Amino acid sequence: MKQADIGSSLCLIVIGSLVAWQAQKLSVGDYHAPGPGFFPFYLSLLLIIAGIAIFIQGLREKPEEEEAAPRKMRVAVALAAIFIYPFLLEPLGYLLTTFLLMLLCIRMMLTRAWWFAPSLSIAISLFSYIIFKVWLQVLLPAGLMGF
Amino acid sequence: MDMLHNVIYGFSVSLMPANLFACFIGVLLGTAVGVIPGLGTVAAMSLLLPITFKMGAVPSVIMLAGIFYGAQYGGSTTSILVNIPGESTSVVTCLDGYQMARQGKAGAALGISAFASFIAGTISVIGIMLLAPLLGKLAVKFDAPDYAGLFILGLTLVTYLASGSRLKAMAMAIIGLLLGTVGLDPVAGTPRFSFGSITLLGGFELPAIAMGLFGMSEVLMNLEKELEQRDIFTTKLKGLLPNRQEWRASVGPIGRGTVLGFFAGILPGCGAIVPTFLSYALEKKISKTPERFGHGAIEGVAGPEAANNAASGGTMIPLLALGIPPNTTMALLMGALMIHGLRPGPLLMVENPDVFWGIITSMYMGNVMLLILNLPLIPLWVKLLKIPYYLMFPLIFLFCIIGIYSVNNNIMDIVVMAVFGAIGYLMRKFEYEPAPLVLAFVLGEKLEEAVRQTLIFSRGDFHIFFERPIGATLLAASVIMIAYPLLSGLMRKKSSEH
Numbered sequence: 207m208k209q210a211d212i213g214s215s216l217c218l219i220v221i222g223s224l225v226a227w228q229a230q231k232l233s234v235g236d237y238h239a240p241g242p243g244f245f246p247f248y249l250s251l252l253l254i255i256a257g258i259a260i261f262i263q264g265l266r267e268k269p270e271e272e273e274a275a276p277r278k279m280r281v282a283v284a285l286a287a288i289f290i291y292p293f294l295l296e297p298l299g300y301l302l303t304t305f306l307l308m309l310l311c312i313r314m315m316l317t318r319a320w321w322f323a324p325s326l327s328i329a330i331s332l333f334s335y336i337i338f339k340v341w342l343q344v345l346l347p348a349g350l351m352g353f
Numbered sequence: 354m355d356m357l358h359n360v361i362y363g364f365s366v367s368l369m370p371a372n373l374f375a376c377f378i379g380v381l382l383g384t385a386v387g388v389i390p391g392l393g394t395v396a397a398m399s400l401l402l403p404i405t406f407k408m409g410a411v412p413s414v415i416m417l418a419g420i421f422y423g424a425q426y427g428g429s430t431t432s433i434l435v436n437i438p439g440e441s442t443s444v445v446t447c448l449d450g451y452q453m454a455r456q457g458k459a460g461a462a463l464g465i466s467a468f469a470s471f472i473a474g475t476i477s478v479i480g481i482m483l484l485a486p487l488l489g490k491l492a493v494k495f496d497a498p499d500y501a502g503l504f505i506l507g508l509t510l511v512t513y514l515a516s517g518s519r520l521k522a523m524a525m526a527i528i529g530l531l532l533g534t535v536g537l538d539p540v541a542g543t544p545r546f547s548f549g550s551i552t553l554l555g556g557f558e559l560p561a562i563a564m565g566l567f568g569m570s571e572v573l574m575n576l577e578k579e580l581e582q583r584d585i586f587t588t589k590l591k592g593l594l595p596n597r598q599e600w601r602a603s604v605g606p607i608g609r610g611t612v613l614g615f616f617a618g619i620l621p622g623c624g625a626i627v628p629t630f631l632s633y634a635l636e637k638k639i640s641k642t643p644e645r646f647g648h649g650a651i652e653g654v655a656g657p658e659a660a661n662n663a664a665s666g667g668t669m670i671p672l673l674a675l676g677i678p679p680n681t682t683m684a685l686l687m688g689a690l691m692i693h694g695l696r697p698g699p700l701l702m703v704e705n706p707d708v709f710w711g712i713i714t715s716m717y718m719g720n721v722m723l724l725i726l727n728l729p730l731i732p733l734w735v736k737l738l739k740i741p742y743y744l745m746f747p748l749i750f751l752f753c754i755i756g757i758y759s760v761n762n763n764i765m766d767i768v769v770m771a772v773f774g775a776i777g778y779l780m781r782k783f784e785y786e787p788a789p790l791v792l793a794f795v796l797g798e799k800l801e802e803a804v805r806q807t808l809i810f811s812r813g814d815f816h817i818f819f820e821r822p823i824g825a826t827l828l829a830a831s832v833i834m835i836a837y838p839l840l841s842g843l844m845r846k847k848s849s850e851h
Contacts, residue, residue: 214783218524225531225546232545240808242538242545245801249531256524263520277577284576284750285775288569291754292767308747315743326744334751344759 211264218257225250283314300339300346304331360482363710366411367718372711375412379419380719384727386420387427388734390437392749394424396571398685399563400749403756410693411708415715417689421682422474422665422716425625426723429466429658430734433459442625442661445633449646449653456649464593465603465651466658467727473611473659474720477666480615481673481713485702488674492699497810498818501803502827504796507677509831510620511789522789525780529790532557533797540805552765559688561766562794564753565773566780566787567681572746573778593728595651603655606636610659617660618667620679625664632660666716672697673709677796681788684795691795 225246235241287310294303308327316323338344366372386397398417405413428440433450446466453462495503512522535546536556547554595603613635614628636656637646646653671679676698678684690697695705702709757766777787811817819825 210783214785221528228546232543240805242541242543244805246531246534246545249527253524253527253531256520256527260520260524280576281573281778284573285771288750288771288774289768292764295764304751307750311747311750312743330748330751334755338755344755345762346755346758
């Protein structure tokens with residue numbers, strides 16, 4: 207059994223079933239008059255079949271040795287930061303939010319003198335602000351405090 | 354003389370200052386992306402996709418194409434100096450290029466790889482000029498059922514040639530097609546899978562998907578690894594111009610690599626990686642002294658470097674002449690063309706000759722720029738390699754965020770990108786390739802339109818797909834490709850049972 211394949215194929219089957227259920231509501235139509243649900247419905251059936259095939263393949267395959275991934279924490283923190291960032295962007299404004307994101311990312315990767323990561327983050331935030339907002343005139347949110 | 358007229362017209366477009374500048378920026382960025390390991394061409398092109406919304410169609414595509422072929426030049430620099438491939442297409446260059454560098458011939462290795470790239474790039478541009486219009490003339494006869502066949506063949510090829518499991522590649526292609534159905538139905542205008550959300554009603558956009566699946570997930574994968582100190586050759590580079598003996602050894606490999614790369618590149622799904630391996634194997638096989646390979650043979654640098662550049666030209670043909678992207682890079686270029694309201698395909702050179710001939714001739718200009726840029730700027734590229742990853746990855750994140758936000762000024766786009774970043778990370782972990790998904794997403798809407806139009810036209814008769822010669826041939830090819838592995842698997846089982 208290859209656990210990665212079993213788990214991921216189950217996901218595919220679930221996704222396929224959900225799509226099939228939703229597509230049915232959209233009027234599938236038939237070959238004569240294919241409706242909006244026609245294409246997604248038959249695709250979802252194909253996806254379920256592919257999922258079952260991967261599942262069976264996974265059952266047959268030998269289990270892979272779990273490799274130790276010591277840095278999973280970093281990935282989790284980085285992902286969480288990217289998800290939170292857009293929700294802070296409008297209340298806090300571009301400069302402050304970006305400073306916080308950069309600070310978190312850099313501090314996560316290395317520990318140096320206390321002033322190193324903050325000053326680098328300030329530099330990146332200001333520099334990108336000048337390039338994108340002032341020079342390229344991208345509309346970046348100003349935030350409640352006006353910057 | 355028609356051709357000459359077109360070429361002159363093309364140059365009149367690509368030599369316009371704005372286009373020339375776009376080309377320059379493209380090849381410069383491309384080389385930088387190529388030099389930096391861990392930042393792929395596809396990731397870089399997806400990062401820049403939103404920026405091109407604000408530019409015209411011609412300069413956008415010229416710039417994106419420049420990144421693509423520029424990266425082939427840059428990748429070899431890292432392979433030779435650091436023994437890490439800057440791009441997946443320059444893996445082979447590590448074998449002999451790095452050995453040459455260790456023997457103090459780094460200059461000659463860098464020089465020959467730049468010249469080989471230039472020669473191959475130039476010849477492949479001429480190849481495109483000759484071949485694309487011919488294919489295009491054939492494709493003008495295409496109708497809806499033929500297009501359906503063509504898209505299905507393109508998707509089949511991508512799953513067939515996937516480097517991992519074909520089943521998984523197929524599942525990803527189906528998911529890509531399904532993602533393309535979110536939003537308004539192209540035929541009837543009914544909202545699908547929007548669940549009352551305005552963001553979903555508009556459908557997914559290519560930049561969010563591509564940046565998430567390629568850009569962000571790549572960074573997340575790199576975060577898991579331990580940071581390694583790179584060993585860079587810091588000795589002074591001298592003698593970038595190869596001497597006469599080195600030239601004599603390289604001419605044959607460059608010629609063969611060019612032909613091999615160009616034709617392999619035209620095949621959908623093949624891309625620029627496979628030809629480099631083929632070229633290396635070929636040169637080693639026909640060499641009188643194969644034992645030198647792996648110990649600094651200049652032929653082992655010249656052949657594959659020519660092959661990957663010729664291939665990057667060849668892959669433009671299916672996109673420009675038929676409107677099917679043979680790989681992810683071309684899918685992004687196609688996305689850029691479609692965003693600007695252009696329809697890649699046989700009619701492109703008739704309806705928008707400025708785009709078609711402008712892009713092709715700009716590739717010639719780009720190759721000249723790369724040759725001039727590359728040799729003197731190598732010390733600068735080496736400096737780029739010294740940017741630490743703790744600085745690199747927050748910057749890539751930031752660039753993704755600003756890029757995607759600037760498209761619609763909508764923070765929900767950042768969320769969508771982050772979701773695809775997480776999905777892309779999981780996909781890489783579970784060994785699912787993102788390429789078939791993105792390609793299917795780009796083709797999805799057009800495929801659905803073609804299939805539904807055909808069925809409405811034929812009143813539900815499926816025979817129509819097999820009645821037209823072009824469509825039938827394309828579909829038959831796809832069926833054979835899907836059926837062959839299954840059949841050969843069954844046969845093997847039968848014969849082993851006996």
